[in-house]
Amino acid sequence: MDTPRLTRDDVAHVAGLARLHLTDEELDLFTGQLAVVLDHAADVALLDLADVPPTAHAMAVTNVLRPDTPGLTVDRAEVLAAAPSVEDHRFRVPRILGEAP
């Protein structure tokens, strides 16, 4: 599959998806640097591996289940103590409704 060279617009788009704000200087810098890495990865992208199964995990891992028995877990107060903002035993965040998509 053809992999076109990474553009500044691509990087800006991806930064938005990743919830990162980049300055103009960062956009220029990262576009060049990431394009070099992706050019290097072109050797992988261009291989004919249609018959090769993918490996997501080197060791055979299957879903692990355990009995649903009550037990001690991390302390709620200790977890909430680490949060930047808390209200009524919950994590407090700025408004989430009415924002742009």
Add this chain to the structure above:
Amino acid sequence: MTPPRSALDLAAAIRNGEASAVEVLDDYLAVIDAHDGEIHAFNLVTRDAARAQATAIDQRVASGEHPGLLAGVPVALKDNLCTRGVPTTCSSRILDGWRPPYDATVVTRLREAGAVMVGKTNMDEFAMGSSTESSAFGPTRNPHDTSRVPGGSSGGSAAAVAAGFAPVALGSDTGGSIRQPAALCGVVGMKPTYGTVSRYGLVAFASSLDQIGPLTTTVADAALVFDVIGGHDPADSTSLDRPAPRVLSVLDEGIQGMTVGVLTEFLEDADADVVARTRQAAEACAAAGARVEEISVPEVRLGLSAYYLIAPAEASSNLARYDGVRFGLRVDAEDTTAMNTATRSVGFGAEVKRRIMLGTYALSAGYMDAYYGQALRVRTKIIEGFARAYRRCDVLLGPTTPSTAFSIGAKVGDPMTMYLSDVCTIPTNLAGHPAISIPFGSGDDGLPVGVQLLAPALAENTLLRAAAVIEAAAASMGGSRS
């Protein structure tokens, strides 16, 4: 400075009353006080907690108890291992002020074995890097030459052991982050088989590749620590349900009759002085009764490209959790999306941003199959390549790194050149196999060289027997440790 004492010797001396854990700790703290200002191996030295642990060990010895395999041994922890109530930063501003509400399983197991935790070591931010220069808290310096990097990402752990700040450190290895700094700092660094050491409480970078392992001054200490921290953990769903490892007891069995394959591709990637040391290590294996042959695994050539798609892809997902909601830094903004974005933009450094964007791109609509999907197929090819080699060979041998330690600042402006530092270590992570770096003399610049042994999954016994042979050869050659 007195020559380094092994963890095995220290623990034995403390258990039989020849040394006190508090005195041993004070000796190491004095070395830290004298030299860490320059080296910057530690983000945090947990002096008081360490003294309390050491005092408790001495009391247990006095009352006739067996205080454990690592009784009174000071251990430094990479700062991506969770320690309850003790700041765990991953050398990132985004975890500023975070105190985990639980201990990593490896920390619990070390403590149960009597180890004394002396502090948290500097690292590349979120373990992304090969020089410890991407730390938000400034670089660690190589104790052998402070103008050079210690390697990374476990550079603080490697430098701590090399500088005599602790006889043992833990690191994590996603693409070489234990072995590469071990090689550059002249210490032993081992990456165990994926799944043999619990990742519970290891802050995730690339979950299918990350593995915790020891950095030590001797192969026997690496075996000892692996025996302590290894074994099944129900808290990690990828932990292998197998009996705990017991490798220390087989170390002296030698390699008579084994076949050692010298990996052609790794030799081609390395500087001449590093290749020369690797060939000497191969000769040492032959002298110890192994059959030595050169073997080619062309698939490993694809490892770097596959890794720099797979690891960032997993990282982009794992690091989505740093959103300013539940822990660490928050930069306030008018709504939650803006708060998430402001927090991440301020909290992450450049290398972490690059990897997140690379991974997000590799997983994005239209490119996922060309990049991420292809990389997973390459991973299959690499595993097949190693399997072919291991039908002929018991272990593989090569350099750990293409060169000795490079200068601070030399590669920070050029990420691709930095990434090439891991070309010899990455394939092992993709395969999930164990590998170890052993100090073996020095390069033309007088800096340490590490040679690397690789073995099939779960063949730590074979791996460490061969490592012990190479360590002995390095010692007889002289200058294996300065």
